[in-house]
Amino acid sequence: MDLQGDHYSGNCCILAIIIKALDKCIKIEILMIKPQRRGHYYAWIILALLLPAGIVFAWLAISNAEPVKWIKSSNSDLLPLIKSSSRKKEYCVSLRTDKNYTQWQLEWENITPLTVPTAVIYRMPSRNALHYGRQGNRNEGGGPGSTKIEDGILVGRIEARGIYVFPINLDYSGNQELNLILYDFIHQQIVDTINLAL
């Protein structure tokens, strides 16, 4: 019943060689399946140790950063005043407010489809200016101007297409800068940074 490597020819000869090699490597006699039963048993003993350990380690390793939950974009009307705006090739980001500067909205419009479908927007600790690289590492920085996602506040999650409006809390006092990061949470990398002057 076993495959004989010689029975194969042409394109199958590599397969036959592999099977022959495997056949030699496996010392279990087919007529003696007691070792196989033992193999299954030991495999599950190992899994009984590894699985709980893996699950616990994975649970404990969850980072302290704010979880990436689906934050719905607001259905309310757009606020009338655009305080600041940043337009790029792929998207246009605007900070909207009312005439008393009491309510704020972040409007995100995808001009072209985003190439990162798992994008979320984080608001980072403010500083006067930020110059992040496009492939910035999440572990860089710390404190004001930090690029550590753990330091950021999740504003919302966006998809590849569409216009999104998120309510945002701002204590407006002028001469400030709203620092935003577009973050790909699957690939764990910063996609872009947006700085909006207030």
Place this chain on the structure above:
Amino acid sequence: MSTSYVAVGWNRQKKIYDWLIFGFCFVYLSIFVLLSLIFNGEITFETLLIRSSSTLAVLLLHVILAIGPLCRLNKNFLPLLYNRRHLGVTMFSLALLHGGFSIFQFHSLSNTNPFVSLFISNTNYDSLAAFPFQALGFFALVIFFLMAITSHDFWLHNLSPKVWKTLHMFVYLAYFLVLMHVMFGVIHYERNPVFVIIIFAGAVILVALHLLAGIKERRFDNRKFNLIKGGFVYVCSVDELENSRAKIFCLGKERIAVFRHESKIYAIHNVCKHQGGPLGEGKIIDGCITCPWHGYQYLPHNGQSPPPFKEKVSTYDVKVINDVVWLNPKPYPEGMERSGASLTIDNHE
């Protein structure tokens, strides 16, 4: 067992079983979509597809892995084992849908090859908090792929049962990779303890079932038979053997099935040539010992499959003295004819 290649050896039972699988998958996916739309109206079609297929695949994987030990603990589950392959291929199809669409969704939009992007887009391999979990799922999918394409008997025969069995043992590694893929993936993003509890409960149930079945099998294998006379080992009394059924005894290194058929006792090797099924747990149908796993058949007096099939197993000498069954554990070559022990004649020996 067929002498010619047939993609699927359909019979009524398989058709009913496949319709049940299809119905279950359809109901599960419908409920998942409905609940997702109710509780998360913003969910996109892509996310819905990725999540529904993955959760169903993980559920089916648990069912598949539970069937083996359940059958060893309770024979009523044997019909599930007979059809486990179709369930496995269904699970792989769902996993492929999840994996394929995830790669398309998350890696196809850049100018990097999607499969390269899968491994280099997140290189935090030294970090548990940001571990690139997608790679784990990818490797599990590769194992499932190899298992699915070799699931046909064609590959079982051509790879040889030992290579085939060894390849399919990798399902345990795949299971570990899948659970870690889930734990480092969706659990890290959703952080819902309920998901962790479900995953943990599934793993505990599977481990417990397999260990229980393993302990039962090991106890059976280690049973001692001390009464030996002239190379024959006392195994049981005739009354313990039900007609057309067998009792299994582990003598030395392997198991032997002792069948009672009509007025004779026969002994053959317990391991089916197809996938190592326990012949002694089957019964004699139409004069043939029928494997409970996939229905392979052997004649009790010579261990050969009825023509035109060619499978053969070893036969053993057995005799009956004063209603006591004695078995010689020395095997005869596969397919060797043995007359069996007549209950009426040997009884007076």
